[in-house]
Amino acid sequence: MYTVLIAEDESDIRELISFNLERESMDTLLAKDGAEAFEIAKEKGPDLIILDLMLPKMDGFTVFKELRLDSRTKDIPVIMLTAKAQLDDVITGLEMGADDYLTKPFSPKELVLRVKALLRRIRTTPANSIINSGKFRLDKNSLHCFVSGEQIDLTPTEFKLLILMVEREGTVQNREDLLREVWGYRDTANSRTLDTHIKRLREKLGDLSRCIETVRGVGYQYRNIA
Numbered sequence: 001m002y003t004v005l006i007a008e009d010e011s012d013i014r015e016l017i018s019f020n021l022e023r024e025s026m027d028t029l030l031a032k033d034g035a036e037a038f039e040i041a042k043e044k045g046p047d048l049i050i051l052d053l054m055l056p057k058m059d060g061f062t063v064f065k066e067l068r069l070d071s072r073t074k075d076i077p078v079i080m081l082t083a084k085a086q087l088d089d090v091i092t093g094l095e096m097g098a099d100d101y102l103t104k105p106f107s108p109k110e111l112v113l114r115v116k117a118l119l120r121r122i123r124t125t126p127a128n129s130i131i132n133s134g135k136f137r138l139d140k141n142s143l144h145c146f147v148s149g150e151q152i153d154l155t156p157t158e159f160k161l162l163i164l165m166v167e168r169e170g171t172v173q174n175r176e177d178l179l180r181e182v183w184g185y186r187d188t189a190n191s192r193t194l195d196t197h198i199k200r201l202r203e204k205l206g207d208l209s210r211c212i213e214t215v216r217g218v219g220y221q222y223r224n225i226a
Contacts, residue, residue: 002048003028003044004028004046004049005028005046005050007049007052008030008032008081009033017108020111034055034057034058034063037051037055037063038058038066038067041073042070042073045076048076048077049077050078054082061096064078064093064096064098075143077118078099079098079102080093080098080100081102081106082101082103090103090192094196095196097155099155099157100183121182134225135148137149138162138163143159147205152205154204157182158200158201161182161197161198164181164182165212165222172215172218172219177219178194198220211225
Protein backbone atom coordinates (compact mmCIF):
# COMPACT_ATOMS: atom_id res chain seq x y z
CA MET A 1 0.00 0.00 0.00
CA TYR A 2 1.35 3.40 -0.98
CA THR A 3 1.39 6.41 1.35
CA VAL A 4 0.76 9.90 -0.02
CA LEU A 5 1.42 13.13 1.87
CA ILE A 6 -1.09 15.88 1.09
CA ALA A 7 0.20 19.37 1.90
CA GLU A 8 -2.77 21.71 1.46
CA ASP A 9 -3.96 24.55 3.71
CA GLU A 10 -7.60 24.44 2.59
CA SER A 11 -9.24 21.71 4.67
CA ASP A 12 -12.00 20.92 2.17
CA ILE A 13 -9.51 20.36 -0.65
CA ARG A 14 -7.23 18.39 1.66
CA GLU A 15 -10.04 16.10 2.73
CA LEU A 16 -11.34 15.73 -0.84
CA ILE A 17 -7.96 14.56 -2.08
CA SER A 18 -7.55 12.23 0.89
CA PHE A 19 -10.99 10.71 0.36
CA ASN A 20 -10.35 9.97 -3.31
CA LEU A 21 -6.91 8.45 -2.70
CA GLU A 22 -8.11 6.28 0.15
CA ARG A 23 -10.86 4.98 -2.13
CA GLU A 24 -7.98 3.66 -4.25
CA SER A 25 -6.49 1.84 -1.23
CA MET A 26 -3.77 4.40 -0.52
CA ASP A 27 -2.84 5.71 2.92
CA THR A 28 -2.71 9.48 3.32
CA LEU A 29 -0.83 11.86 5.60
CA LEU A 30 -2.20 15.40 5.99
CA ALA A 31 -0.35 18.69 6.49
CA LYS A 32 -1.96 22.12 6.71
CA ASP A 33 1.20 24.22 6.25
CA GLY A 34 4.64 23.98 4.72
CA ALA A 35 6.61 23.51 7.92
CA GLU A 36 4.38 20.63 9.01
CA ALA A 37 4.63 19.04 5.56
CA PHE A 38 8.42 19.07 5.63
CA GLU A 39 8.54 17.53 9.12
CA ILE A 40 6.08 14.77 8.18
CA ALA A 41 8.01 14.02 4.99
CA LYS A 42 11.26 13.61 6.94
CA GLU A 43 9.67 11.49 9.64
CA LYS A 44 7.32 9.26 7.61
CA GLY A 45 9.01 9.05 4.20
CA PRO A 46 5.85 8.92 2.04
CA ASP A 47 5.92 7.38 -1.43
CA LEU A 48 4.64 10.59 -3.01
CA ILE A 49 3.84 14.19 -2.02
CA ILE A 50 1.02 16.39 -3.30
CA LEU A 51 2.27 19.89 -2.57
CA ASP A 52 0.23 23.08 -2.74
CA LEU A 53 2.38 26.10 -3.60
CA MET A 54 0.46 28.68 -1.56
CA LEU A 55 1.07 27.28 1.93
CA PRO A 56 1.38 29.27 5.17
CA LYS A 57 4.59 29.29 7.28
CA MET A 58 6.64 27.88 4.41
CA ASP A 59 5.47 28.20 0.80
CA GLY A 60 5.47 25.23 -1.53
CA PHE A 61 8.52 26.31 -3.51
CA THR A 62 10.56 26.57 -0.29
CA VAL A 63 9.27 23.22 0.94
CA PHE A 64 10.26 21.63 -2.35
CA LYS A 65 13.79 23.06 -2.16
CA GLU A 66 14.19 21.72 1.38
CA LEU A 67 12.88 18.30 0.33
CA ARG A 68 15.47 18.06 -2.42
CA LEU A 69 18.31 19.11 -0.10
CA ASP A 70 17.54 16.48 2.53
CA SER A 71 18.86 12.96 1.89
CA ARG A 72 15.75 11.45 3.48
CA THR A 73 13.34 13.16 1.09
CA LYS A 74 15.28 14.11 -2.04
CA ASP A 75 13.96 11.19 -4.13
CA ILE A 76 10.28 11.43 -3.17
CA PRO A 77 8.16 12.26 -6.26
CA VAL A 78 6.20 15.52 -6.00
CA ILE A 79 3.04 16.72 -7.73
CA MET A 80 2.61 20.47 -7.33
CA LEU A 81 -0.81 22.10 -6.94
CA THR A 82 -1.30 25.77 -7.67
CA ALA A 83 -4.25 28.12 -7.82
CA LYS A 84 -2.19 30.24 -10.18
CA ALA A 85 -2.75 29.18 -13.76
CA GLN A 86 0.04 31.47 -14.99
CA LEU A 87 2.61 29.72 -17.11
CA ASP A 88 5.48 31.14 -15.04
CA ASP A 89 4.42 29.18 -11.95
CA VAL A 90 4.15 25.95 -13.92
CA ILE A 91 7.57 26.42 -15.52
CA THR A 92 9.19 27.35 -12.20
CA GLY A 93 7.86 24.21 -10.55
CA LEU A 94 8.97 21.95 -13.38
CA GLU A 95 12.40 23.54 -13.67
CA MET A 96 12.92 22.99 -9.94
CA GLY A 97 12.38 19.29 -10.59
CA ALA A 98 8.72 18.67 -9.77
CA ASP A 99 7.48 15.47 -11.38
CA ASP A 100 4.05 16.81 -12.31
CA TYR A 101 1.61 19.63 -11.59
CA LEU A 102 -2.08 20.47 -11.58
CA THR A 103 -3.75 23.86 -11.51
CA LYS A 104 -6.83 24.55 -9.38
CA PRO A 105 -9.64 23.89 -9.83
CA PHE A 106 -8.83 20.31 -10.79
CA SER A 107 -10.70 17.05 -11.25
CA PRO A 108 -10.14 14.61 -8.36
CA LYS A 109 -10.31 11.80 -10.91
CA GLU A 110 -7.50 13.37 -12.94
CA LEU A 111 -5.40 13.85 -9.81
CA VAL A 112 -5.82 10.18 -8.88
CA LEU A 113 -4.76 9.16 -12.40
CA ARG A 114 -1.67 11.38 -12.15
CA VAL A 115 -0.80 9.89 -8.75
CA LYS A 116 -1.17 6.33 -10.07
CA ALA A 117 0.92 7.10 -13.15
CA LEU A 118 3.70 8.57 -11.03
CA LEU A 119 3.70 5.69 -8.56
CA ARG A 120 3.97 3.22 -11.45
CA ARG A 121 7.23 4.90 -12.43
CA ILE A 122 8.86 4.14 -9.10
CA ARG A 123 7.63 0.57 -8.86
CA THR A 124 10.48 -1.97 -8.60
CA THR A 125 11.30 -3.80 -11.80
CA PRO A 126 12.75 -7.32 -12.32
CA ALA A 127 16.33 -8.01 -11.27
CA ASN A 128 17.80 -8.30 -14.78
CA SER A 129 17.20 -4.66 -15.51
CA ILE A 130 20.60 -3.11 -16.27
CA ILE A 131 20.66 -1.18 -19.54
CA ASN A 132 24.02 -0.23 -21.06
CA SER A 133 24.37 2.18 -23.97
CA GLY A 134 27.66 3.87 -24.72
CA LYS A 135 28.73 5.71 -21.56
CA PHE A 136 25.32 5.18 -19.97
CA ARG A 137 24.51 2.50 -17.43
CA LEU A 138 20.90 2.57 -16.28
CA ASP A 139 19.68 0.49 -13.33
CA LYS A 140 15.90 0.06 -13.53
CA ASN A 141 15.73 -1.41 -10.02
CA SER A 142 17.34 1.50 -8.19
CA LEU A 143 16.44 4.16 -10.82
CA HIS A 144 20.11 5.14 -10.88
CA CYS A 145 21.87 6.55 -13.93
CA PHE A 146 25.64 6.29 -14.34
CA VAL A 147 27.73 8.09 -16.96
CA SER A 148 31.28 6.73 -17.30
CA GLY A 149 30.83 5.15 -13.86
CA GLU A 150 29.73 8.40 -12.18
CA GLN A 151 26.18 8.59 -10.85
CA ILE A 152 23.96 11.36 -12.23
CA ASP A 153 21.20 12.52 -9.90
CA LEU A 154 17.94 12.10 -11.84
CA THR A 155 14.39 12.30 -10.56
CA PRO A 156 12.20 9.21 -11.15
CA THR A 157 10.47 11.02 -14.01
CA GLU A 158 13.72 12.09 -15.65
CA PHE A 159 14.99 8.51 -15.35
CA LYS A 160 11.82 7.11 -16.90
CA LEU A 161 12.03 9.58 -19.78
CA LEU A 162 15.69 8.79 -20.45
CA ILE A 163 15.41 5.02 -20.29
CA LEU A 164 12.35 5.00 -22.52
CA MET A 165 14.32 6.79 -25.24
CA VAL A 166 17.50 4.73 -24.68
CA GLU A 167 15.56 1.50 -25.06
CA ARG A 168 14.23 2.83 -28.38
CA GLU A 169 17.55 4.11 -29.67
CA GLY A 170 17.42 5.67 -33.12
CA THR A 171 13.63 5.70 -33.21
CA VAL A 172 11.86 9.05 -33.12
CA GLN A 173 9.45 9.30 -30.20
CA ASN A 174 6.62 11.67 -30.93
CA ARG A 175 5.41 14.04 -28.26
CA GLU A 176 2.05 12.33 -27.82
CA ASP A 177 3.67 8.95 -27.12
CA LEU A 178 6.13 10.38 -24.60
CA LEU A 179 3.44 12.29 -22.72
CA ARG A 180 1.21 9.23 -22.62
CA GLU A 181 3.85 6.70 -21.60
CA VAL A 182 5.75 8.82 -19.06
CA TRP A 183 2.99 10.97 -17.59
CA GLY A 184 -0.20 9.22 -18.64
CA TYR A 185 -1.48 12.31 -20.46
CA ARG A 186 -4.02 11.71 -23.18
CA ASP A 187 -3.23 14.77 -25.30
CA THR A 188 -0.50 17.36 -25.88
CA ALA A 189 -2.07 20.09 -23.75
CA ASN A 190 0.69 19.53 -21.19
CA SER A 191 3.57 19.59 -23.67
CA ARG A 192 5.33 22.20 -21.54
CA THR A 193 5.93 19.42 -19.01
CA LEU A 194 7.80 17.35 -21.60
CA ASP A 195 9.92 20.23 -22.89
CA THR A 196 10.92 21.32 -19.39
CA HIS A 197 11.93 17.80 -18.36
CA ILE A 198 13.97 17.38 -21.57
CA LYS A 199 15.71 20.69 -20.79
CA ARG A 200 16.53 19.60 -17.22
CA LEU A 201 17.70 16.18 -18.41
CA ARG A 202 20.05 17.73 -20.95
CA GLU A 203 21.48 20.07 -18.33
CA LYS A 204 22.28 17.12 -16.06
CA LEU A 205 23.84 15.06 -18.85
CA GLY A 206 26.30 17.81 -19.81
CA ASP A 207 28.31 16.89 -22.91
CA LEU A 208 26.15 13.83 -23.49
CA SER A 209 23.05 16.01 -23.81
CA ARG A 210 23.50 15.85 -27.57
CA CYS A 211 22.46 12.19 -27.36
CA ILE A 212 18.92 13.51 -27.07
CA GLU A 213 18.04 15.02 -30.42
CA THR A 214 15.08 17.26 -31.15
CA VAL A 215 13.10 16.23 -34.20
CA ARG A 216 11.26 19.42 -35.04
CA GLY A 217 7.52 19.12 -35.36
CA VAL A 218 7.60 15.52 -34.13
CA GLY A 219 9.38 14.90 -30.84
CA TYR A 220 12.74 13.55 -29.64
CA GLN A 221 15.08 10.64 -30.22
CA TYR A 222 18.13 9.12 -28.51
CA ARG A 223 21.34 8.35 -30.40
CA ASN A 224 24.38 6.64 -28.91
CA ILE A 225 27.20 9.02 -29.78
CA ALA A 226 29.76 7.62 -27.34
